[in-house]
Amino acid sequence: MPHAFDEMSSTDGGVRPAYETLQRWLAEVPQDVLDHRRKEAEFIFRRIGITFAVYGEQNAQERLIPFDIVPRILTKDEWSRLSRGLEQRVKALNMYIKDVYSKREILKAGVVPENLVYQNPAFRPEMNGQRVPHDLYVHIAGIDIVRTDPDKFYVLEDNARTPSGVSYMLENREIMLRLFPELFSMHRVAPVENYADDLLATLRSLSPHGGHEPNVVILTPGIHNSAYYEHSFLADKLGVDLVEGRDLFVKDAVVYMRTTEGPKRVDVIYRRLDDDFLDPLAFRRDSVLGVPGLMSAYQAGNVTLTNAVGTGVADDKAVYSYMPDIIKFYLGEEPLLPNVPTWRCREADHLKYVLEHLPELVVKEVHGSGGYGMLVGPASDKAQIEKFRDKLKADPANFIAQPTLALSTCPTLVEKGIAPRHVDLRPFILSGSDKVRIVPGGLTRVAMKEGSLVVNSSQGGGTKDTWVLDA
Amino acid sequence: MRIRIRHEITQRFEPGTRNMAVTVRLTPRAHEGQFILRWALDLNSDCRLHPQEDAFGNLCHTFSVDGPADQLTVCAEGEIETQDTTGIVRGTVERFPPSLFLRQTDLTEVDPAVAALADAIEAPKDDPLAQLHALMVKVHESVEEQEGPTLGDPLSAAEAVKAGTACAGSIAHVFTAAARHLGLPARHISGYVAPETGEEGEGEARHWAEAHVPKIGWVSFDAGRNICGTENYVRLAVGLDAVGVQALRSTGLDVEERISALDGRAPQKLAQAQSQGQN
Numbered sequence: 001m002p003h004a005f006d007e008m009s010s011t012d013g014g015v016r017p018a019y020e021t022l023q024r025w026l027a028e029v030p031q032d033v034l035d036h037r038r039k040e041a042e043f044i045f046r047r048i049g050i051t052f053a054v055y056g057e058q059n060a061q062e063r064l065i066p067f068d069i070v071p072r073i074l075t076k077d078e079w080s081r082l083s084r085g086l087e088q089r090v091k092a093l094n095m096y097i098k099d100v101y102s103k104r105e106i107l108k109a110g111v112v113p114e115n116l117v118y119q120n121p122a123f124r125p126e127m128n129g130q131r132v133p134h135d136l137y138v139h140i141a142g143i144d145i146v147r148t149d150p151d152k153f154y155v156l157e158d159n160a161r162t163p164s165g166v167s168y169m170l171e172n173r174e175i176m177l178r179l180f181p182e183l184f185s186m187h188r189v190a191p192v193e194n195y196a197d198d199l200l201a202t203l204r205s206l207s208p209h210g211g212h213e214p215n216v217v218i219l220t221p222g223i224h225n226s227a228y229y230e231h232s233f234l235a236d237k238l239g240v241d242l243v244e245g246r247d248l249f250v251k252d253a254v255v256y257m258r259t260t261e262g263p264k265r266v267d268v269i270y271r272r273l274d275d276d277f278l279d280p281l282a283f284r285r286d287s288v289l290g291v292p293g294l295m296s297a298y299q300a301g302n303v304t305l306t307n308a309v310g311t312g313v314a315d316d317k318a319v320y321s322y323m324p325d326i327i328k329f330y331l332g333e334e335p336l337l338p339n340v341p342t343w344r345c346r347e348a349d350h351l352k353y354v355l356e357h358l359p360e361l362v363v364k365e366v367h368g369s370g371g372y373g374m375l376v377g378p379a380s381d382k383a384q385i386e387k388f389r390d391k392l393k394a395d396p397a398n399f400i401a402q403p404t405l406a407l408s409t410c411p412t413l414v415e416k417g418i419a420p421r422h423v424d425l426r427p428f429i430l431s432g433s434d435k436v437r438i439v440p441g442g443l444t445r446v447a448m449k450e451g452s453l454v455v456n457s458s459q460g461g462g463t464k465d466t467w468v469l470d471a
Numbered sequence: 472m473r474i475r476i477r478h479e480i481t482q483r484f485e486p487g488t489r490n491m492a493v494t495v496r497l498t499p500r501a502h503e504g505q506f507i508l509r510w511a512l513d514l515n516s517d518c519r520l521h522p523q524e525d526a527f528g529n530l531c532h533t534f535s536v537d538g539p540a541d542q543l544t545v546c547a548e549g550e551i552e553t554q555d556t557t558g559i560v561r562g563t564v565e566r567f568p569p570s571l572f573l574r575q576t577d578l579t580e581v582d583p584a585v586a587a588l589a590d591a592i593e594a595p596k597d598d599p600l601a602q603l604h605a606l607m608v609k610v611h612e613s614v615e616e617q618e619g620p621t622l623g624d625p626l627s628a629a630e631a632v633k634a635g636t637a638c639a640g641s642i643a644h645v646f647t648a649a650a651r652h653l654g655l656p657a658r659h660i661s662g663y664v665a666p667e668t669g670e671e672g673e674g675e676a677r678h679w680a681e682a683h684v685p686k687i688g689w690v691s692f693d694a695g696r697n698i699c700g701t702e703n704y705v706r707l708a709v710g711l712d713a714v715g716v717q718a719l720r721s722t723g724l725d726v727e728e729r730i731s732a733l734d735g736r737a738p739q740k741l742a743q744a745q746s747q748g749q750n
Contacts, residue, residue: 114570115570126525130526251492251535252519281493285714293533293535299523
């Protein structure tokens with residue numbers, strides 16, 4: 001595997017400018033002080049109860065995502081390049097989804113194959129011809145970014161359904177401010193604390209009928225959802241009600257919330273519930289998590305759902321491979337952030353190449369997430385590769401493959417001291433009817449195991465505070 | 472043929488239910504060979520009907536029963552003039568290109584048995600119409616239509632093939648699933664069928680399928696009865712499977728349906744309506 005780009009140390013042994021102060025500080029601080037602070041951070045995380053449930057594990061309930069106390073630093077320049085690219089990407093995602101559910105010009109032009117839309121399980125026929133408030137579909141996007149050298153940031157994945165992780169971004173900063181005030185006095189770090197205000201302003205701007213104080217609620221599947229902590233955390237930060245399906249009802253195509261003072265009209269629902277479960281009258285009949293009749297209120301234009309229904313048609317990994325073309329088609333611009341080269345196993349010649357090069361590729365399920373069901377060729381033994389080959393042959397359309405990228409590394413506190421570990425970045429892009437808002441940075445995920453490239457928290461990945469230097 | 476239809480659905484709720492949201496797909500649209508002479512929806516509850524068009528162009532109505540209520544009765548009644556079009560369906564409202572109807576759903580998933588059934592037909596691959604006719608015969612021979620209610624909770628295509636007998640809607644699942652497997656767009660249709668002139672019976676609410684043939688368009692196939700649609704057929708709603716065309720959707724308990732679809736030219740007799748359970 002090629003040598004990975006380290007974001008702190010250059011290959012000649014020097015330190016990159018953004019990390020100079022941090023590097024000096026790390027060199028001066030004794031290891032036991034760092035260890036102590038790390039334990040303190042863990043203690044705080046436990047106390048505030050920020051945990052994460054991992055599906056398929058026995059004692060899934062109370063797991064803590066490892067937090068690394070060494071911040072990841074981006075310069076102002078790097079961030080402004082990134083944020084321009086993110087804004088461009090989300091704009092194109094929104095235009096694509098609107099088109100797919102209305103005029104379908106991109107299909108007529110043959111840029112994206114029809115079956116990728118119509119046969120896509122995430123495509124919702126119910127959304128066809130349906131106008132959504134302000135023509136915006138993806139109001140909250142999480143775009144996963146990886147880096148391979150000083151200048152190259154790639155988009156690894158678009159998350160246009162219900163991306164999570166923002167609570168870690170906010171908690172990480174809060175804990176860092178508490179534990180390392182001296183570091184913040186040495187750096188000018190752009191704040192992220194305004195995310196809650198930005199999110200609320202975005203959600204309010206999406207209200208279907210304007211007005212000053214639209215009623216915004218967060219709809220959660222309930223306490224058994226792995227991201228429940230985040231749902232309640234955000235409701236708390238935004239000062240809005242956290243509701244479950246049974247707290248809402250629909251009357252005459254208007255959504256109401258049951259309150260002790262009687263029904264209260266709901267204008268915007270930030271739903272953290274998958275499409276399938278939203279409304280038993282329109283989707284899964286057995287869903288008890290949703291609100292019967294919700295889609296009729298939505299179709300009547302009386303409520304905004306964020307994100308819109310059916311946005312998954314834009315974010316699976318097969319569509320991802322068309323994103324550069326999608327950007328060019330709608331915006332007439334070259335993508336500012338390139339894609340990782342991707343082989344679509346649905347295409348015979350691509351499949352042939354992938355089958356011949358399995359040991360060096362990363363193969364992922366088109367609809368997979370959380371790092372489940374993927375093959376990292378270089379890190380797998382022969383038996384694992386052969387087993388995967390059979391899966392791939394049985395259902396090629398379900399997979400894409402990418403080269404194994406040398407993800408950048410960042411200094412990370414491990415048992416032996418400070419060592420480089422691979423990272424990615426998930427910035428959160430908020431699209432309101434008034435403007436796009438992106439808090440500088442995002443959630444940095446770090447593969448805590450030496451050499452590992454899988455940063456997903458469900459696979460033992462940790463997180464870091466992400467700093468964008470203001471000067 | 473002039474067909475007089477009456478379709479009454481009684482939905483039971485948990486006693487004392489408040490704010491029950493309901494969607495009904497009970498209003499047919501006109502197309503070539505099908506003219507709506509009159510049609511009306513009636514509810515036994517005092518609520519406001521919101522007419523909507525669903526994604527497939529079906530006319531539906533949503534409303535909320537305020538309650539407390541323990542049941543709701545919806546009655547659709549009207550008269551339709553039909554002409555025989557030899558099963559070819561033209562002039563319909565189409566919101567999607569035919570290729571959308573290659574989309575499989577849970578109820579039309581192709582398991583090895585359904586695939587084997589589809590692959591076993593003997594018809595030239597370049598003649599989709601012949602393929603579809605062969606498929607209809609094959610499905611008709613493989614799954615027998617059960618006696619009794621033609622609706623009810625439908626089986627998936629795979630379940631219906633395994634069971635060997637199924638209701639008309641489940642047989643339509645087998646047909647659509649198999650046709651899609653062969654690369655031919657197919658869809659699920661709900662509607663009514665009046666008995667042949669001189670034939671006994673009250674007519675029925677029924678599900679069948681339509682498949683798309685290049686240069687011809689949509690053609691109806693009722694594999695349960697092994698025929699293409701005739702002037703006795705009235706087309707109500709179109710969807711990807713039985714759930715998509717369900718006449719009434721709510722989160723209530725069970726449903727009772729009473730249907731009559733009769734030749735309107737024949738002298739009226741007292742309808743002894745067919746009663747069908749659902750849910």
